[in-house]
Amino acid sequence: MRAPAVSQHHHPLTGGATFAPSSKTSIRGRSNLAIRMGLKEDAPSLAIVGVTGAVGQEFLSVLSDRAFPYQSIRMLASKRSAGKHLTFEDKDYIIEELNQDSFNGIDIVLFSAGGSISKEFGPIAIDHGSVVVDNSSAFRMDENVPLVIPEVNPDAMAHIKLRSGKGALIANPNCSTIICLMAATPLHRHAKVMRMVVSTYQAASGAGAAAMEELDLQTREVLQGKQPTCKIFKQQYAFNIFSHNAPVLSNGYNEEEMKLVKETRKIWNDMNIKVTATCIRVPVMRAHAESINLQFEKPLDESTARDILKRAAGVVVIDDRASNHFPTPLEVSNKDDVAVGRIRQDLSQDGNHGLDIFVCGDQIRKGAALNAIQIAEILL
Ligand SMILES: NC(=O)c1ccc[n+]([C@@H]2O[C@H](COP(=O)([O-])OP(=O)(O)OC[C@H]3O[C@@H](n4cnc5c(N)ncnc54)[C@H](OP(=O)(O)O)[C@@H]3O)[C@@H](O)[C@H]2O)c1
Structure with missing residues (x-):
């Protein structure tokens, strides 16, 4: 069982030094997905764009809570955060500045750094064969982009597969x-x-x-x-x-x-x-x-x-x-x-x-x- 502890140089939501994702559980209790999934050899490599932001920090919390399997995670943000350290699940990461080469070997990229960043770097990630899950509004109304709430319309993304040799983008709808x-x-x-x-x-x-x-x-x-x-x-x-x-x-x-x-x-x-x-x-x-x-x-x-x-x-x-x-x-x-x-x-x-x-x-x-x-x- 991986230790679900995140500590960071500065947590933007609390101003404090640490937060514990394990406190964030479903009203009905923790998903049994956590039991079903463990660390897998063939688990996807992940990148998080905007990892220092409100949503980026929550990505880490949710990944940990749900025991999402991964081989590696690349922590990406702006030049302002590059070089800072972040501890996630007992491992030290150095935040990297997002650039054109950030997606080499990455299977899934979670974007939450605003629409202009998604517009510029989303297509680059797709060209690298990554599947992008984008939190911004940049591509939501694009007719070729599935806009998905898993409980509502998972079929909209049925054609998208990991490591198919073809990158793709799936949009997360607006929060409201x-x-x-x-x-x-x-x-x-x-x-x-x-x-x-x-x-x-x-x-x-x-x-x-x-x-x-x-x-x-x-x-x-x-x-x-x-x-x-x-x-x-x-x-x-x-x-x-x-x-x-x-x-x-x-x-x-x-x-x-x-x-x-x-x-x-x-x-x-x-x-x-x-x-x-x-x-x-x-x-x-x-x-x-x-x-x-x-x-x-x-x-x-x-x-x-x-x-x-x-x-x-x-x-x-x-x-x-x-x-x-x-x-x-x-x-x-x-x-x-x-x-x-x-x-x-x-x-x-x-x-x-x-x-x-x-x-x-x-x-x-x-x-x-x-x-x-x-x-x-x-x-x-
Ligand atoms: N907050 C929500 O409830 C919510 C809900 C749904 C969707 N969203 C969407 O998610 C996105 C992020 O929202 P947020 O609330 O997390 O914003 P936020 O707290 O302001 O965080 C913004 C993130 O983007 C990064 N960033 C800014 N400029 C960048 C650049 N040039 N290159 C790389 N990274 C850059 C920031 O990194 P630095 O720390 O280095 O500046 C930070 O990690 C937005 O598109 C927003 O519309 C937010």
Whole structure:
């Protein structure tokens, strides 16, 4: 059994020196994948691009928690981090600057360093025969690129094989889309969603390690009566909420909202599905919340919906009306499962054709690193 301990010169999320991935387990308990898989001689060689970032650090945590088999890992980031040391599973690594030769002999590359890095280096990794799992939005809507949530549409990547002599790229969907569809898909399979209205409450972590540090700093500053430092966001974040910082488009939607609209259509392979969204940043450190209103083609009562969600992989139901206990970002932070509650009939729709649900999910984990590594597991 490999020791699941990660220590690093500086952990960007905590500012501290170490963190322990073994504390990050599923709400339902650790995956039995960890038992099934061990270190294999023929295990893939991995590279992580953006290993020092919020998602990059979580990749390490998830790899360790799931005992993902690997021969070697190349730790890649920018020039700023090159030469720094990182300890993962009792082994010392030196972080390397990403360059054109970074992918020699690499089977799987996990990218999380922003869209421009994926656009520039993704094709180079593919040319080297690597399979890329990309966390950025750069290739998500490319019709030749599978956009995959393993619990929802694993078949979309069925044609992609490791070490086939041909590189390939698989895109990880946007974090809000993943969290939404983890809850909505089991219901969609049963009663077919016609229209979906999503309102998000998105955490600082979705904007990376520096945004989390800014929320922490601003909170202290405001409590001390100082002017808050606004570098990542243009306005005060602590003790405030605002429309998501993604660019606003000519149709009035911002890019984050349009990702929910377009990615849902692609993942569900249904160009007619009606989706609208309003995305809001809230001063929560980690994990997104979403209010989702669904309209179905077929009737679906709330107790059937609750049963379907209880049985759904990667979903946990927290729906205790008596004690007013429903999902919260804090409760799902560092957890694998997406939590669903407030499951109730939409009174404004006739004949059991509408439901309201409230969903929380750790978007660094299921919304990014975990989903990407589940994709990599399909390749094994
Ligand atoms: N945070 C989330 O919840 C989330 C969810 C889904 C998808 N994503 C996507 O994942 C990506 C990373 O997000 P994040 O939140 O992890 O950001 P982050 O915390 O700001 O980390 C950015 C990472 O990219 C690296 N990087 C920056 N410039 C680079 C360069 N020129 N060459 C190589 N590496 C470079 C950084 O390395 P240095 O430390 O050396 O600067 C760092 O490791 C983004 O595309 C984001 O949209 C994030």
